[in-house]
Amino acid sequence: MVASTLAACGGGSGGVPTLTWYTNPDAGGQTEIAARCTEAAGGRYRIETATLPREASAQREQLVRRLAANDTSIDLMSLDPIFVPEFAQAGFLAPVPPELAGRVTEDVVPAAVETSTWEDQLVAVPFWSNTQLLWYRKSVAEAAGLDMTKPVTWDQVVSAAQDQDKLIGVQGIRAEALTVWFNALIESAGGSIIAENSTDPEQVTLGLESDAGRRATELMRDISNSGQTGPALSTANEDSTATGFESADGGFMVNYSFVYARALGKVEDGTMDQATVDDYGWALYPQVDEGTESAPPYGGINLGVGALSEHPDLAYDATECITSTENQAYYFVHDGNAASDTTVYDDPEVVEAFPMAETIRESLEQAAPRPLTAYYSEVTGGLQRRYHPTGSVDPATTPREATEFITAVLRKEQLL
Amino acid sequence: MTTTTLPPSEKTQPVSAPGHTTSDRARSERKLGWLLAGPALAVMLLVTAYPILQAVYDSLFDYRLTDPDNRSFTGLSNYLVILSDSTWWISMGVTVLITLVTVAVELVLGFALAFVMAKALKAIRPVLRAAILIPYAVITVVSAFAWRFAFAIDTGFVNTWFGWLPGIGADTDWFGGQWSALFVVCIAEIWKTTPFISLLLLAGLAQVPEVLQEAAKVDGATWWQRLRKVTLPNMKAAIMVALLFRTLDAFRVFDSIFVMTAGANNTESVSFLAYRQTISRLEIGLGSAVSVLLFLVVVGIAALFIKGFKVDLASARGEG
Numbered sequence: 027m028v029a030s031t032l033a034a035c036g037g038g039s040g041g042v043p044t045l046t047w048y049t050n051p052d053a054g055g056q057t058e059i060a061a062r063c064t065e066a067a068g069g070r071y072r073i074e075t076a077t078l079p080r081e082a083s084a085q086r087e088q089l090v091r092r093l094a095a096n097d098t099s100i101d102l103m104s105l106d107p108i109f110v111p112e113f114a115q116a117g118f119l120a121p122v123p124p125e126l127a128g129r130v131t132e133d134v135v136p137a138a139v140e141t142s143t144w145e146d147q148l149v150a151v152p153f154w155s156n157t158q159l160l161w162y163r164k165s166v167a168e169a170a171g172l173d174m175t176k177p178v179t180w181d182q183v184v185s186a187a188q189d190q191d192k193l194i195g196v197q198g199i200r201a202e203a204l205t206v207w208f209n210a211l212i213e214s215a216g217g218s219i220i221a222e223n224s225t226d227p228e229q230v231t232l233g234l235e236s237d238a239g240r241r242a243t244e245l246m247r248d249i250s251n252s253g254q255t256g257p258a259l260s261t262a263n264e265d266s267t268a269t270g271f272e273s274a275d276g277g278f279m280v281n282y283s284f285v286y287a288r289a290l291g292k293v294e295d296g297t298m299d300q301a302t303v304d305d306y307g308w309a310l311y312p313q314v315d316e317g318t319e320s321a322p323p324y325g326g327i328n329l330g331v332g333a334l335s336e337h338p339d340l341a342y343d344a345t346e347c348i349t350s351t352e353n354q355a356y357y358f359v360h361d362g363n364a365a366s367d368t369t370v371y372d373d374p375e376v377v378e379a380f381p382m383a384e385t386i387r388e389s390l391e392q393a394a395p396r397p398l399t400a401y402y403s404e405v406t407g408g409l410q411r412r413y414h415p416t417g418s419v420d421p422a423t424t425p426r427e428a429t430e431f432i433t434a435v436l437r438k439e440q441l442l
Numbered sequence: 443m444t445t446t447t448l449p450p451s452e453k454t455q456p457v458s459a460p461g462h463t464t465s466d467r468a469r470s471e472r473k474l475g476w477l478l479a480g481p482a483l484a485v486m487l488l489v490t491a492y493p494i495l496q497a498v499y500d501s502l503f504d505y506r507l508t509d510p511d512n513r514s515f516t517g518l519s520n521y522l523v524i525l526s527d528s529t530w531w532i533s534m535g536v537t538v539l540i541t542l543v544t545v546a547v548e549l550v551l552g553f554a555l556a557f558v559m560a561k562a563l564k565a566i567r568p569v570l571r572a573a574i575l576i577p578y579a580v581i582t583v584v585s586a587f588a589w590r591f592a593f594a595i596d597t598g599f600v601n602t603w604f605g606w607l608p609g610i611g612a613d614t615d616w617f618g619g620q621w622s623a624l625f626v627v628c629i630a631e632i633w634k635t636t637p638f639i640s641l642l643l644l645a646g647l648a649q650v651p652e653v654l655q656e657a658a659k660v661d662g663a664t665w666w667q668r669l670r671k672v673t674l675p676n677m678k679a680a681i682m683v684a685l686l687f688r689t690l691d692a693f694r695v696f697d698s699i700f701v702m703t704a705g706a707n708n709t710e711s712v713s714f715l716a717y718r719q720t721i722s723r724l725e726i727g728l729g730s731a732v733s734v735l736l737f738l739v740v741v742g743i744a745a746l747f748i749k750g751f752k753v754d755l756a757s758a759r760g761e762g
Binding site for chain 2: 083087090091094112113115116118199200201257258259260261266269400403404407414415438439440441442
C-alpha cells in the first residue's frame with residue numbers, strides 16, 4: 027500500500043516512470059521478476075509490486091473498487107483468468123497493441139489464450155498456468171490393481187479407493203474450488219456450464235440441464251457418497267485434501283501441483299517420511315467416460331494493463347518481459363507455478379525440479395477453463411449455492427433448480 | 443464527575459417552577475452545550491448521515507459497479523426483490539436466532555461475572571477484571587479464527603476433548619451442518635462479548651446504594667429477595683442499556699460467520715447478505731437496499747427498547 031501510494035505520487039525518481047504491478051501473493055517470484063525487468067528496461071521504466079489479498083475473489087474486489095474509482099496507479103495487474111471478461115467488459119483494461127498480441131500468444135497453451143480473449147480480442151497477456159492432476163499413492167493403486175499408465179476414469183478411482191479403503195481427495199467446500207471441480211466434470215462429459223454466452227446477462231443460456239450436466243451431477247453425488255471422501259467433505263478445500271492425502275489414509279486426490287512442493291517441504295522439515303513422497307504418483311485428470319479425454323481444471327494468472335494507467339505502452343512492454351520464456355521458467359522453478367509457454371517445459375532446470383512437468387504440459391493442453399462471462403461471480407455463486415453439499419445433489423432436480431436460480435439472479439430477480 | 447451531579451430534587455426544582463432569573467444562565471448553558479457537542483455532531487452527520495442517505499439513494503437504482511453506464515432508476519423494485527426472496531428471510535431468521543441466543547446467554551453469564559467482579563476480594567479485583575476483559579480485547583476476526591481452528595476436523599482439539607459426549611466423535615464436522623455451525627458461531631460470539639455486557643452491568647451494580655442493601659438485610663430479606671427487590675430494580679437502566687447495545691451489535695453479526703462458514707449451510711446473517719450483494723456481486727443497488735433494510739430493523743430495535751421498555755440512556759450514566 028505504502029509503496030504503491032508513493033509510486034503514484036512520486037512518478038519515479040529521476041524522471042524514470044514507475045509502473046505499479048498489483049500481484050497476487052506468492053513466494054516472492056513476481057517481485058524478483060519485477061526487479062529483473064526493471065534492469066532489462068535499462069532506465070525506460072521501473073516496476074514496483076503491490077501485493078493483493080490472498081483469495082482470488084478478494085483480489086477482484088479490491089481491483090474493481092480501485093478501478094471503478096478511477097485509480098490511475100494501477101499499471102499492471104495479475105488477474106485470475108475468471109475475472110478477465112468482467113474487467114474487459116467494464117473497460118478496465120487498456121487495449122493490447124496488435125503487434126504484441128501475436129508475440130505473447132506464441133507457443134502458449136490454448137486455455138491461456140482463451141482466457142485472455144474477450145469478444146475475439148486479446149485483452150490480457152497469458153503469464154502462468156495451473157492445472158489439476160490426479161495424484162495417487164503408487165502403493166494403493168498397485169494394491170488395487172489399477173493400471174496408472176493409461177488414463178483412468180472416476181469410476182475406477184472410486185472402486186480402487188473403496189477396495190483399499192483409502193481417501194479420495196476432492197474439494198467439496200462451498201467456494202470456487204467446488205466450481206472448479208464441477209466444471210471439470212461437466213467439460214469432461216462433453217458439456218459446459220454456459221451453453222450460449224452473451225454480454226447481456228438476460229441472454230446467457232446455461233448448459234446444466236444437458237445430458238453432460240446431468241452426468242456430471244450424478245458423478246459428483248456418487249463420488250461424494252462413495253464413503254471415501256473423508257468426514258469433512260462439505261468444507262474440504264485444496265489444503266485440507268492435501269492434508270488427507272499426506273496421511274496414512276491417503277489414496278487419490280485431484281489437486282494443483284503445489285502439493286508436490288508442499289510434500290518436499292514437509293520432508294525437509296522432518297514432518298514427513300521420504301518414503302511417502304516417493305509413493306506419490308501423478309496422472310492426467312480422471313475421465314468421466316472411458317476413452318473420452320478428460321478436461322482438467324485450468325487456472326493461473328493473466329496480466330492486465332489498467333485502462334487508466336499513465337504509461338500503457340511501457341506497461342505492455344513490461345508484460346512481454348515478465349512473460350518471457352526465461353522468466354516463466356524461473357517462476358516455475360522458484361514458485362512452483364507452471365508456465366503457459368509450452369517451450370518452458372523443455373528447460374532442463376524445470377524438468378529436473380518437476381518430474382511431473384510433462385504431465386502438467388499435457389494436462390494444460392487439454393484443460394478447459396471455467397465459463398468466460400462478465401457475470402462470472404453470479405454464475406459461480408449460484409452454482410455453489412445449488413451444488414453444495416455435493417452429496418445431496420440430484421441429477422433429476424439439481425440442474426434445473428440451479429439453472430432457474432442462476433437465471434433469476436442474472437435477471438436481478440433474486441438475491442445471491 | 444459524580445461530585446458535579448446534583449441530587450434529583452435540586453435538579454428538577456427549576457424545571458417545575460421556571461424562574462426568569464435562570465433563563466440567561468440556561469441560555470448560555472445551552473450555547474455552551476452546542477459549542478461542545480456541535481463539532482462532534484457535524485462529524486457524526488458527515489460520516490454516518492451522508493453514507494446512509496447515499497445508500498438510500500443508491501437502493502433505488504439498478505446499478506452494477508462494473509457496468510456504470512447502464513445505471514437505471516427502478517424505484518422500490520430492489521426492495522420487492524429482496525422481500526419476496528427466501529434468502530432474505532432465511533438470513534433474517536438466522537440473525538434473529540443468533541441475536542436471541544447470544545444476548546440471552548450473555549446476559550446471564552455477564553450478570554454472574556459482574557457479581558464476581560463486584561464481590562470478589564479487593565486484592566485480586568483488578569487482575570480479575572483484566573482477565574475477564576481479555577476476550578473483548580481480541581479482534582473479532584482473530585477470535586473467529588481461533589474458534590474455527592478449535593472446532594475444525596484437521597486442526598481442532600474439540601472433537602478429541604469432548605469425544606466422550608454423545609454425538610461428538612473424531613469425525614464430527616461442526617461446520618458441515620446449519621445447527622452445529624450456528625452453535626459454534628454463537629459460542630464464539632458469547633465468549634467474545636460477554637465481558638462487554640458484564641462491564642456495563644458492573645457499572646450498574648456499583649450504583650445500587652449500599653444503604654438499601656443494608657436496610658433490606660436488617661429487615662431480614664434473604665439474598666434472593668435482595669437481588670429481586672433491591673438490586674435488579676435499581677440497576678434496571680443499566681441492564682436495559684446493556685441489552686440494547688448488545689442486541690444492536692449481535693444483529694449485525696458478520697466476522698464470525700465470514701471466517702467460519704462463509705455463509706454456507708444456511709448460516710448467513712443479514713449483514714453477510716448485504717456484503718455479498720454489494721462487495722462480491724458489485725450490485726450496488728440491491729446491496730444498498732439490503733443495507734437500508736438492515737438499518738431500518740436496527741433502528742426499529744433501538745426504538746422498541748427506548749420507547750417500549752422506557753430505557754433512559756442518560757440514567758445509565760447516573761445523570762437521571
